[in-house]
Amino acid sequence: NAGVTQTPKFRILKIGQSMTLQCTQDMNHNYMYWYRQDPGMGLKLIYYSVGAGITDKGEVPNGYNVSRSTTEDFPLRLELAAPSQTSVYFCASSYPFQGQASYGYTFGSGTRLTVV
Amino acid sequence: GQQLNQSPQSMFIQEGEDVSMNCTSSSIFNTWLWYKQDPGEGPVLLIALYKAGELTSNGRLTAQFGITRKDSFLNISASIPSDVGIYFCAGGVGGATNKLIFGTGTLLAVQP
Numbered sequence: 001n002a003g004v005t006q007t008p009k010f011r012i013l014k015i016g017q018s019m020t021l022q023c024t025q026d027m028n029h030n031y032m033y034w035y036r037q038d039p040g041m042g043l044k045l046i047y048y049s050v051g052a053g054i055t056d057k058g059e060v061p062n063g064y065n066v067s068r069s070t071t072e073d074f075p076l077r078l079e080l081a082a083p084s085q086t087s088v089y090f091c092a093s094s095y096p097f098q099g100q101a102s103y104g105y106t107f108g109s110g111t112r113l114t115v116v
Numbered sequence: 117g118q119q120l121n122q123s124p125q126s127m128f129i130q131e132g133e134d135v136s137m138n139c140t141s142s143s144i145f146n147t148w149l150w151y152k153q154d155p156g157e158g159p160v161l162l163i164a165l166y167k168a169g170e171l172t173s174n175g176r177l178t179a180q181f182g183i184t185r186k187d188s189f190l191n192i193s194a195s196i197p198s199d200v201g202i203y204f205c206a207g208g209v210g211g212a213t214n215k216l217i218f219g220t221g222t223l224l225a226v227q228p
Contacts, residue, residue, distance in 0.1 A: 004158075031214050040125070042204065042220040043159075050213060058215075090158050094214050103214055104149050104206075107158030 002026050006091050006108035013081040013115045021076040021111050023091030031094045032074040033105065034058075034066065036087040043090065049074055050096070081115045088112050122205055122219030130227050135192040137222045139205030147208035148181050148188035149216065154201045162203075163190070195226050 004025045013019055025032065030051050035043040045058030049068040063085055065077040074093075078085060092105035122139045129135060139148070147166055151159035163174050165181035165188060172179055178191045188205055205219040 033215075035218075040220060042120075042122075043218040045215065048213060048215065056213070092158075096214065104151075104161040104164050105159075105216065107160070109156070109158050 004091055004093055004106050004108035006111050010112045017081050018079050021089055023074045024072050025093040029093035030096045033092045034076045035090045038087050083115050086115045120205055120207055120217055120219035122222055124222060126223040128225045129195055133195050135195055138189045139219045140187040141207055144185040145207035146210050149206040150179050150190050151204040152201050159204055197226050197228050200224060200226050
């Protein structure tokens with residue numbers, strides 16, 4: 001199994017450009033998430049989805065958009081890139097919740113984005 | 117938003133030493149998870165804890181779910197060079213979104 005696959009691995013954008021970070025998973029997970037990781041700041045949730053056609057904002061959604069047309073794919077769109085969006089972006093997926101427990105996430109290997 | 121305080125921020129140790137790190141929160145969690153991130157890769161789940169007081173091992177790693185449900189600890193015994201990486205704790209409250217709150221990470225460096 002491939003797990004969670006993210007493309008591209010690296011990208012340099014100019015200020016104001018747009019791009020889509022791709023994420024696909026083959027584990028039939030309903031839940032998918034986008035995080036950004038800044039040095040020394042841990043992981044911040046950007047957007048998440050609990051199933052096809054359902055998305056919601058996380059902690060830091062400004063400047064980003066998402067869509068979820070299939071269970072497998074959860075692309076993240078940057079419309080007008082800004083230097084503050086320089087970061088490493090991780091996509092993750094998990095099974096749906098069950099009772100009070102939380103399921104661990106499976107992460108992709110990340111996309112390192114630099115905005116200049 | 118909720119925050120997890122993870123300490124220490126970094127550790128530089130000799131091969132063979134034992135390592136301890138912890139995570140604390142002002143909120144109660146129903147699940148504590150520990151992840152390791154190798155350089156250039158995404159975090160990988162090491163241990164999941166689901167009950168207050170639970171002690172779980174995975175090889176040389178042992179983690180505990182604090183009695184108050186507001187903290188968790190990770191110990192690594194007899195460290196080896198491949199233990200190098202960033203270790204993250206994460207807390208979960210369950211619920212319909214399965215959202216996790218992540219700590220800021222502990223950077224571990226092991227000198228051979």
